[in-house]
Amino acid sequence: MNSGALLVDAAVPLLVLAVAWLTPSLTSPTLPFGVRIPAVRADSPVIAEQRKRYRRLVGTAGGALVALNVGLSATTHLVWPGVVPALILAVCLAAFRQARVAIAAAKRDEDWYRGLRQGVVTDTSLRTDPERFPHLWSIPALLIVAGTVVTGIVLYPSVPDRFAVHFNASGIPDGFATKSVGSVFFPVFVQAGVTATILVLSWFSFRARPELDPARPADSARRHRRFSVRAVISLLLLAGCVDVSILAGAWPIWHADQNLSPVLVLLPLLTGLAIVVGVALRTGQGGSRLPAADDGAPEEENSGVVRRDDDQYWRGAGSLYVNRDDPSLFVQKRFGFGWTLNFGNPRAVLLLALILGLSLALPLIVR
Structure with missing residues (x-):
């Protein structure tokens, strides 16, 4: 397989892996892994721990899949376009769900919203x-x-x-x-x-x-x-x-x-x-x-x-x-x-x- 094909086989999975790994950094501090929390709980240990676990799993499993895909592309004709990015995405979703469940459980068990005033606000100038x-x-x-x-x-x-x-x-x-x-x-x-x-x-x-x-x-x-x-x-x-x-x-x-x-x-x-x-x-x-x-x-x-x-x-x-x-x-x-x-x-x-x-x-x- 030529170098251009190898680049394609590596670039697309790497892009999916990079976006998956960066996902926790893109969200608001009050929405870790899609769970709404009060701002005072943004530094909760369970959130930091789940973020580390998520990135460890995505980085390890995703990196192995990228390396396997490039290796197969370079040594054999056994290539399935789109399969490795889909597998990386599946790993990301599984790790994301695991972190979400853990944070939601801590939020529920510790009653993070107890005693707090909840509200909705709008700005008509928008x-x-x-x-x-x-x-x-x-x-x-x-x-x-x-x-x-x-x-x-x-x-x-x-x-x-x-x-x-x-x-x-x-x-x-x-x-x-x-x-x-x-x-x-x-x-x-x-x-x-x-x-x-x-x-x-x-x-x-x-x-x-x-x-x-x-x-x-x-x-x-x-x-x-x-x-x-x-x-x-x-x-x-x-x-x-x-x-x-x-x-x-x-x-x-x-x-x-x-x-x-x-x-x-x-x-x-x-x-x-x-x-x-x-x-x-x-x-x-x-x-x-x-x-x-x-x-x-x-x-x-x-x-x-x-x-x-x-x-x-x-x-x-x-x-x-x-x-x-x-x-x-x-x-x-x-x-x-x-x-x-x-x-x-x-x-x-x-x-x-x-x-x-x-x-x-x-x-x-x-x-």
Whole structure:
């Protein structure tokens, strides 16, 4: 197997492993492993111990899987694309669930919310005077899509009647299609679909219900504003990087090349993901890593009210939000970075079904 294929086989699992290992660092201190806790318990020994156990298990098992995958790729032809990243993800989820159960048990047994005033707070200025959506950051992705369309039109006459449309991990073609508008411009359709999906989801997410801290509502509102802008910008840049990867994959197809460079296709995508992870590490989920004010002003006085214990609305190890009484379409994730759907809202279920339906229908264009 060539060096490009080896890089692909190593890079994707390593990226999944790195994100899994960093996940506990992205969440708010009051949401360790997706469990809502009062701020005074953020330094509880059980949380520190579970964080160490999680990273030890993910690092050891995930590292072994990455090494095994690279070894098999280098010495044999026994390669299963996607299997090792899926196994790493399974290890991550199992370790995450174990930590979540342990922290939830300590919270319940020690009654961490006893004697505390729980509350919910809102800031109407986030609706009446919202941050402006960063439209300009969508221009790179849109220009790349437009450039790909023009390139496809120019090269269409020279595309052979039968050409490669799929390549294996080594960059060797293993799937072919007959020339047609649908088959030749399939990469453009994928670009347009990915870009439109990210733009629409970013727009809705930008207007998602904020998670404000009733202890310091003004400070958390300022953090929310900066978090929303930074998160959306990173997603729009990711869209542009994905579009470059798709263009890199389309280029040898349109030129009837017999080989595709996995590195050139993968590098822009990895760059985009690195941007998102970097922003997440600097910003934190909901802006938890940001100072209260850019000018270094002192923090707001603590009101003594803690965030309401809302664990009952989060299912599936804290990854699915289901609250029929909440009209929100999107809410902030409990762990990781960004937003997720409120599956108690019929509109959210319809939106997800629409996106999945379009994704399944898109490959039919190439036929």
